[in-house]
Every structure is written in structure tokens, then in C-alpha cells.
Amino acid sequence: xxxxxxxxxxxxxxxxxxxALPRLLxxxxxxxxxxxxxxxxxxxxAVLFDAGNAATMGSFVGDFWPPTHDGEFLALLGRATLxxxxxxxxxxxxxxxxxxxxxxxxTRVLSVSAVARGGHPVWWAQALRWPVRMLLIVLRSxxxxxxxxxxxxxxxxxPTAGVLAIAITYSGMLGKVYAEICESVDPRPARALLAAGxxxxxxxxxxxxxxxxxxxxxxxxxxxxxxxxxxxxxxxVGAGGLGQQIDLSMRMFAGGEVxxxxxxxxxxxxxxxxxxxxxxGRLT
Amino acid sequence: xTVRLTGVGLTHANGRRALQEVELTVGRGERLAIIGxxxxxxxxxxxxxxxxxxxxxxxxxxxxxxxxxxPAGQRxxxxxxxxxxxxxxxxxxxxxxxxxxxxxxxxxxxxxxSLLNLLHPLDPAGARNALGRLDLAEQLFERCDQLSxxxxxxxxxxxxxxxxxxxxxxxxxxxxxxxxxxxxxLGVLNREAESRGVTLLASLHAVDxxxxxxxxxxxxxxxxxxxxxxxxxxxxxxxxxxxxNEQLDQPRPASPAPAPHVVTIPRC
Numbered sequence: 001x002x003x004x005x006x007x008x009x010x011x012x013x014x015x016x017x018x019x020a021l022p023r024l025l026x027x028x029x030x031x032x033x034x035x036x037x038x039x040x041x042x043x044x045x046a047v048l049f050d051a052g053n054a055a056t057m058g059s060f061v062g063d064f065w066p067p068t069h070d071g072e073f074l075a076l077l078g079r080a081t082l083x084x085x086x087x088x089x090x091x092x093x094x095x096x097x098x099x100x101x102x103x104x105x106x107t108r109v110l111s112v113s114a115v116a117r118g119g120h121p122v123w124w125a126q127a128l129r130w131p132v133r134m135l136l137i138v139l140r141s142x143x144x145x146x147x148x149x150x151x152x153x154x155x156x157x158x159p160t161a162g163v164l165a166i167a168i169t170y171s172g173m174l175g176k177v178y179a180e181i182c183e184s185v186d187p188r189p190a191r192a193l194l195a196a197g198x199x200x201x202x203x204x205x206x207x208x209x210x211x212x213x214x215x216x217x218x219x220x221x222x223x224x225x226x227x228x229x230x231x232x233x234x235x236x237v238g239a240g241g242l243g244q245q246i247d248l249s250m251r252m253f254a255g256g257e258v259x260x261x262x263x264x265x266x267x268x269x270x271x272x273x274x275x276x277x278x279x280x281g282r283l284t
Numbered sequence: 285x286t287v288r289l290t291g292v293g294l295t296h297a298n299g300r301r302a303l304q305e306v307e308l309t310v311g312r313g314e315r316l317a318i319i320g321x322x323x324x325x326x327x328x329x330x331x332x333x334x335x336x337x338x339x340x341x342x343x344x345x346x347x348x349x350x351x352x353x354x355p356a357g358q359r360x361x362x363x364x365x366x367x368x369x370x371x372x373x374x375x376x377x378x379x380x381x382x383x384x385x386x387x388x389x390x391x392x393x394x395x396x397x398s399l400l401n402l403l404h405p406l407d408p409a410g411a412r413n414a415l416g417r418l419d420l421a422e423q424l425f426e427r428c429d430q431l432s433x434x435x436x437x438x439x440x441x442x443x444x445x446x447x448x449x450x451x452x453x454x455x456x457x458x459x460x461x462x463x464x465x466x467x468x469x470l471g472v473l474n475r476e477a478e479s480r481g482v483t484l485l486a487s488l489h490a491v492d493x494x495x496x497x498x499x500x501x502x503x504x505x506x507x508x509x510x511x512x513x514x515x516x517x518x519x520x521x522x523x524x525x526x527x528x529n530e531q532l533d534q535p536r537p538a539s540p541a542p543a544p545h546v547v548t549i550p551r552c
Contacts, residue, residue, distance in 0.1 A: 116338045188374035195336045197364030197391030202398040210376035
């Protein structure tokens with residue numbers, strides 16, 4: 001009945017794009033949602049062009065040149081950079097150790113009951129995955145800076161707080177995304193292996209991992225890059241690394257030192273990007 | 285008895301009845317071909333026998349037990365004894381042929397062995413032997429995405445040969461091969477089944493191949509078994525009835541493998 005109606009409607013004007021109306025409505029809806037957002041966030045670009053503000057910003061940025069590059073500062077910078085890298089890497093390693101088991105428990109791909117049900121696990125097996133998903137949500141819903149503040153109180157000032165904060169927040173993110181990557185690749189190889197009596201972990205290693213590895217690796221390296229940046233922010237609350245140095249330099253209005261450290265960041269992110277590109281190239 | 289289906293029916297989730305009132309008994313060591321028009325239920329029947337689908341009604345017995353009444357652990361062990369050759373083998377494109385073949389024994393190996401084998405192939409000779417019988421030994425260390433459709437099908441068959449399954453199920457195993465290779469490959473499957481005394485069920489589009497290689501022919505039409513006869517007793521009339529309304533003289537193209545859809549993950 002309904003299909004009859006639609007077909008007559010299409011027949012009356014055969015050239016009308018049936019997707020036009022939904023697209024128009026979606027655009028209007030997006031604009032209607034965006035406007036209150038701009039109002040609520042009190043975004044006013046005019047302040048950027050106010051003469052007094054521009055002068056303040058100008059003098060702040062003007063201090064950045066030339067970047068400090070005397071030997072003593074460079075030694076300090078090198079040490080802080082290594083500390084930042086160490087915080088990010090150790091935090092990611094811990095996060096990875098938590099994330100991988102959680103992702104394996106949370107993903108639908110390794111469901112044995114789904115094999116004979118066209119990819120839909122039975123309801124109770126799906127219900128068992130929920131607590132793991134909830135755990136991942138809890139882990140990532142609290143920002144790392146809050147964890148850092150907490151751990152700075154618990155274990156004192158220094159890199160340990162940063163490592164723990166990154167490990168906890170990032171395990172939630174990695175676990176969720178790993179599980180979703182596993183669900184987005186072709187499920188048939190794993191399903192065929194499970195149907196041939198293979199254990200879940202072997203089905204994952206032989207059926208899912210070859211298709212998902214590149215994506216997972218690229219996401220992991222990207223997260224590592226994020227962890228480097230996060231460890232900087234956490235440095236401001238005393239969790240060590242480059243951030244702590246930037247905080248100190250900013251307080252001392254040493255713009256040149258800040259500039260040197262921002263250049264170091266740029267190099268680190270560039271490094272992460274190249275590493276990701278290289279590893280992906282190896283895997284595809 | 286290797287296979288016994290009693291009054292088996294299967295209704296898909298969308299309400300389409302794929303199989304109904306299927307009665308089929310296959311003894312140990314029997315070799316039979318399943319033929320019938322496209323969409324008749326051949327693939328569904330084989331997937332049912334591979335425990336990849338659960339019957340909606342009726343009784344299914346495999347290798348002396350009822351898989352859907354077994355606890356999960358025993359069902360897993362039963363599944364390791366069943367080998368299904370898929371029409372378009374679901375192999376990850378980046379996987380090497382040697383790994384894809386050795387994966388046949390994942391159900392029998394302990395987990396540590398499976399994981400170790402992923403890092404370093406533990407039985408390349410076994411994989412090479414299985415591939416060699418299908419004239420594919422050269423491709424041992426190539427990646428699956430470098431192979432043609434027919435070569436992939438043979439990798440899928442080599443996996444089941446290596447698995448040493450007690451019930452070999454093959455769903456259109458030669459649909460992407462040229463006639464000579466198809467005949468050779470069916471010969472390999474039949475000799476394997478004969479020499480080890482295991483049961484072989486294969487669905488085939490090509491009636492002549494079925495008649496030439498299999499002693500017993502089962503015709504399936506519209507989800508029911510139309511006939512179940514020894515190969516020499518299959519008459520042209522029975523075939524005409526089986527394929528009625530089908531354009532028999534048109535070559536049927538091998539169904540292409542559906543491309544896996546790629547989902548982009550938001551990265552933040």
C-alpha cells in the first residue's frame with residue numbers, strides 16, 4: 001500500500017531527486033542546532049580585533065622570537081622531552097595492556113553464538129559484554145587531567161602521576177576503538193574459523209587481526225601522539241615533562257623558551273606522524 | 285551414520301523458508317553431490333550441516349551426536365571435525381597462504397601452538413603437501429590477495445584437506461575454476477575422501493561434473509529434496525524437472541565474492 005503510494009508520487013514527477021528533501025531538512029536541522037551552540041559558548045570573534053587585545057597578544061607572541069637555544073637550556077629541554085616521551089610511552093603501554101583484553105571481551109566478532117545466527121549473538125551473551133563496555137566508558141569518561149590531579153596528591157609531584165593518568169583514560173579509549181575496529185572489518189574469516197571449532201583467541205589472531213592490524217596500529221600511534229600532548233597539559237598540574245617546563249617558562253615570561261618547546265612539540269608530532277605512515281606502509 | 289536429517293526445516297530471520305521437511309541420511313565414507321537451481325537451498329543445507337546455521341525444526345545428527353543439544357564445549361570439539369569449503373573462501377587479504385592453510389587445524393591445536401604458528405609457520409611441509417595436491421605449492425608464501433579466485437578456492441580446499449576433517453562439506457568448491465582444473469580438483473577431493481574413508485558432500489552448479497565424480501546425487505529444489513539417486517539412475521527427465529524454468533544452456537557465472545564494506549573509525 002505504502003509502496004504503491006510512493007511509486008505513484010515518483011511517477012508524477014520522475015526527475016525529482018527523492019533524497020533532496022531529507023538533505024534540505026538535515027541541513028536546516030544542523031543550522032538550527034549550531035546557532036544556540038554559538039550563543040551558549042559566547043563566541044565573539046570581534047574581541048580578536050580589538051586594538052588593546054591585539055597589542056597584548058602581539059607582545060606575548062613577540063617574546064617568542066628568537067627561540068632560546070643556549071647549551072644549558074637545550075640540555076634541560078632534552079631531558080624534559082625524554083621525560084615526556086617516557087611518560088607517554090609508559091602510559092600507552094599500560095593502557096594497551098588493559099585495553100586489549102577489554103576490547104576482546106567487548107567485541108561482537110568473537111561471539112560463538114553469533115556464528116549460527118547471522119552475526120547476532122544471543123541476548124545473554126550480549127548482556128555479558130555490557131559490563132565491559134561500561135568499564136571502558138567509565139575509564140575514558142573522566143579526563144586525564146582529573147586523574148593527574150588525583151595522582152599528584154596520591155604519589156606526589158612527578159612523572160608517575162602522568163603515567164597512571166594516561167594509562168587509565170587511554171585504556172578506555174583504546175579498548176572502545178579496538179573493539180569497534182574489530183567489528184568493522186570483514187567478519188567472515190573469524191566466523192568461518194569459529195565454525196570450524198577454533199578457540200576465540202585463535203579466531204581473532206587468524207581471522208580479525210590481519211584485516212584490523214593496520215587500522216589498530218595507526219590508531220595506537222595516533223593515541224601515542226595524543227598522549228604526548230596530554231602529558232604536556234598534565235605537566236601544568238605538576239605531572240612532569242615538557243609541560244612542567246612550559247608552565248615554569250610562562251610564569252617567568254620567557255617567551256623564547258616557550259617557543260623552543262613548541263618547536264620540540266612540532267618535531268615530536270611530526271615524528272609520530274612519520275612513524276605511523278611507515279608502520280602502515282609496512283602493514284598494507 | 286555421518287549425517288542424519290529428520291524433518292529438518294529452516295526459516296530465515298526475514299521469514300523466508302529456505303529448507304523444509306528435509307530427510308537425508310549419509311553413511312560414513314559416502315560421497316554425494318547436491319545439485320539444483322540457484323536459490324534452491326544448496327548453500328543453506330551445507331551451512332546447516334557445518335553447524336553455521338541452526339535448523340528451525342527437525343533433528344540434525346552429525347558424526348553420531350546432535351550438535352544443537354551438546355554443551356558449547358563439546359559442540360566446539362565436534363565443529364573441529366567438520367570441514368566446510370566456502371564458495372568464496374573467507375580469507376583475510378593480507379594473510380599468507382601458508383597461514384591460511386595451517387589455520388585448518390586451529391580447532392585441534394592448543395592455543396599456544398596456534399599463536400606460535402602465527403609468528404612462525406610450524407608445519408610448512410604439511411601446508412605445502414596439501415597445496416601441492418591442488419597444484420598450488422608454488423604459492424606457499426604468497427599473500428591471499430595476490431591469488432586469483434580459482435586459486436583462492438583451492439587454498440580453501442587445501443585448508444580443509446590439512447584439517448583432516450571427518451565430514452568434508454564443499455559449497456560450490458570449483459565455481460571459479462576452468463573445466464579441466466575443476467575436474468582435477470573434484471578428483472582430489474574424492475580421492476581424499478575415499479582414501480581416508482570420510483564422507484564428502486559437495487554442492488555443484490555443473491551437473492556433468494556431479495555425475496562424473498560422485499556416486500550419489502541429491503537434487504534440491506525450492507528448499508526440498510527433489511530426488512536422491514545413484515548417479516547412474518539420474519535421468520534427463522529428472523534433471524529437466526529439477527531445473528524447470530531455468531535456462532540450462534546459459535553458462536552460469538560464478539557468484540562474485542561480496543566486497544567487505546569499510547567503516548571509517550572516528551579518530552579522537
